[in-house]
Structure formats: C-alpha cells, structure tokens
Amino acid sequence: MKNFIDISDISLKDLKKILNVSTKRKIKRKNLNTTEPDKDLPLKGKLLVQIFEKSSLRTRLSFYISMKQLGGDVLTLRPDEIHLGKRNETLFDTAKTISTYSDIFLLRSKDHKKILDLKKHLQIPIINGLSPDSHPVQVISDIFTIEEVTKKKISNLNITWIGDSNNVLNSLIQASNKFLFDLNIACPKEYKPSNLILKLNRKSKIKIFHNPDDAIKNADVVYIDKFVSINDKVNKKNKLKKFKRFILNKDLISKAKKNTFILHCLPRGSEINNELFNSSQSKVWQQAENRMHVQKSVLLYCFDKLR
Missing domain, CATH: 3.40.50.1370 (Aspartate/ornithine carbamoyltransferase)
Structure with missing residues (x-):
C-alpha cells in the first residue's frame, strides 16, 4: 500500500515508472472507447471513494474514467453529506469507516493537514487530489x-x-x-x-x-x-x-x-x-487528456501494481 500525497514523498525510480507505464497503457488504449475497460483489468473489484471539498472538473472526471478503465468502480461523496471529522464524528472514525467500505481514497481538501491526518488513520491508500499546499x-x-x-x-x-x-x-x-x-x-x-x-x-x-x-x-x-x-x-x-x-x-x-x-x-x-x-x-x-492516462498509473502505484 502506497500513498500519493506529495511528489517529494515518492522516489525518482517510482516517478519514472509511473511515466513509463502511462506511455505503455496509453498506446494500448488507442482503439478503445472511453469506458471500455483495459484488457488486463488490474483493479477489478476495487472501489475508489473520492471527496471534493473544492470544485473539480478534470481531476474528478479523469479519476472516474481511470478507475473504470482499470476495471474498478468509483463512488463520489459530497463533503456536506458526510462527517469527515465534523459534527460528532472524529476524523479517526471517519477514516476507519472509509477503510472498511473501500479500497482507495482520494481527497481534494481545503486543508493539507487534513490529508496528512487521514493518512495516519486510513488502512487504505490516500491520494491528494489537490490541497492548498500541492497538486x-x-x-x-x-x-x-x-x-x-x-x-x-x-x-x-x-x-x-x-x-x-x-x-x-x-x-x-x-x-x-x-x-x-x-x-x-x-x-x-x-x-x-x-x-x-x-x-x-x-x-x-x-x-x-x-x-x-x-x-x-x-x-x-x-x-x-x-x-x-x-x-x-x-x-x-x-x-x-x-x-x-x-x-x-x-x-x-x-x-x-x-x-x-x-x-x-x-x-x-x-x-x-x-x-x-x-x-x-x-x-x-x-x-488535459493525459491526466487520465497518468492517473491510471498513480492508482496502480498506490496498489503496488505498476507493471
């Protein structure tokens, strides 16, 4: 299990591997339609939960399509319909619940610290979908x-x-x-x-x-x-x-x-x-199009499935 929170956290070797795998997978998709899955279905049965505290178009769409092409599924939750550390539920309890029902979590947050705090409590990988500190x-x-x-x-x-x-x-x-x-x-x-x-x-x-x-x-x-x-x-x-x-x-x-x-x-x-x-x-x-191709490799990196 690996997180994708900051470029500085990731080795140069892994960053280069993400780029190389993106090239190979983009070529293989040349004659496939948008929602047709990749033949190898590396993330079949996996669920990505994503939450956006700030508006998102490209990140939201590209991760949705990326997960679908890899054979997985996606659930996008609105921050106003869950707790996420607010009201009477702690961030720890929210993280445990997300970990129970999903396989990977993406958060676009108004607070970088929230991503780092969730990382401590989640039992699944977390991806930084944008924070005030980094993208x-x-x-x-x-x-x-x-x-x-x-x-x-x-x-x-x-x-x-x-x-x-x-x-x-x-x-x-x-x-x-x-x-x-x-x-x-x-x-x-x-x-x-x-x-x-x-x-x-x-x-x-x-x-x-x-x-x-x-x-x-x-x-x-x-x-x-x-x-x-x-x-x-x-x-x-x-x-x-x-x-x-x-x-x-x-x-x-x-x-x-x-x-x-x-x-x-x-x-x-x-x-x-x-x-x-x-x-x-x-x-x-x-x-903009390449967001999708590369984020597929980011997902595979998080699952330790870069091949």
Whole structure:
C-alpha cells in the first residue's frame, strides 16, 4: 500500500515508472472507447471513494474514467453529506469507516493537514487530489505531457513558470528537485515562492525572475496558471495589476525558443490571450487528456501494481 500525497514523498525510480507505464497503457488504449475497460483489468473489484471539498472538473472526471478503465468502480461523496471529522464524528472514525467500505481514497481538501491526518488513520491508500499546499497528480501528468511532446527527458529541458506561487508551482518545484530540470519562475517580487519550499528543495535548479522577458528566453516549455486562484482571499484588482506585465501574449512568447510550447492546467483567466491559447503552440488539451492516462498509473502505484 502506497500513498500519493506529495511528489517529494515518492522516489525518482517510482516517478519514472509511473511515466513509463502511462506511455505503455496509453498506446494500448488507442482503439478503445472511453469506458471500455483495459484488457488486463488490474483493479477489478476495487472501489475508489473520492471527496471534493473544492470544485473539480478534470481531476474528478479523469479519476472516474481511470478507475473504470482499470476495471474498478468509483463512488463520489459530497463533503456536506458526510462527517469527515465534523459534527460528532472524529476524523479517526471517519477514516476507519472509509477503510472498511473501500479500497482507495482520494481527497481534494481545503486543508493539507487534513490529508496528512487521514493518512495516519486510513488502512487504505490516500491520494491528494489537490490541497492548498500541492497538486501532485497535476504535475506528474504534466511531466508526462512535456516528455511526450518534446520526445526528450525533462531533466534535459528548461521549464518556465509564469504566475503566482501556488500549489501547482510547489509540486513543480518538488519535481525539479527530483528530476533536476531547470525551472525559471517569473513573478512579481511579493509573489515569489516561500523560503520554506525553496529550503526543502535545495537540489532543484531554480532561478527566480521578476522580469518575464528574462525568464522566458531559453524556455522549452512555458507553463502559465491563473494569477488569482478561485479561493484567493486577496484584493483581486491589485493583484492583477501587479501581474499585468506577466500576461502571456504573442510579444512575450516571441522571446522564447521558436519551438516553445505552452501548458495551462485550467481553468484559465486573463493571464493568456485567446489567440495564443488556441494556437498550435498550446498543448493544453493534450495536457488535459493525459491526466487520465497518468492517473491510471498513480492508482496502480498506490496498489503496488505498476507493471
């Protein structure tokens, strides 16, 4: 039994195996319809229970389809219809109940500590479907997309992140610490990564820029995300004003390499213009589809069935 909570928890060997198995299984599904199961049915009879305390589209759909394709089943519960440590039931009792009735648990939480606390009490694997601290299932699938598009290992590439220091960036920094790829971060001074996340990932090859023109110069991949997250409790007008010069448009992307491509984990806002988002340089929909292929390998990893 293995958990998937943070990229930093997982060995480089296992991360690479997740990517390799994803490639093999994606090829094998070429002529199958969406809900047709994989021939080997590795998770037949297994039940995934998932709970989302925050809104979710891609993570919810991709894990649902992933589990179905692997031969398992899925039950999605609403946080307002169960206890999950609230009212008169402890987190321990909730965890024991979930462990009794299911085989694996996914939680998208407003509190990273809740995921860590549940891990202590669950007798089944837990997957972090996003927390304020990290988004590991997004980033491992993004690495898959990067290597699929470039046909190169990410350790030989230069990735530029444009945007806020959020949960996705935290996981990307952890990934840089594992795979040792160059990571340029472009953001206003007051929105740079925390000293703690940088200290915990000292091996990572990170450079921080406050001028996006400099950050993008040698980029093989430009990864942009919303400047203001859905649950960001800030003055949104002021924040967007500070990020104005970081908007990804044709002028900015022209300063990168000619074959540079763009990633965005969605949903999008005003941080990228429509023309560029819908251009051939954008690999956003390939990125979104690959969530499903890679998360199948994440599930297999948790069950110790990566083959």
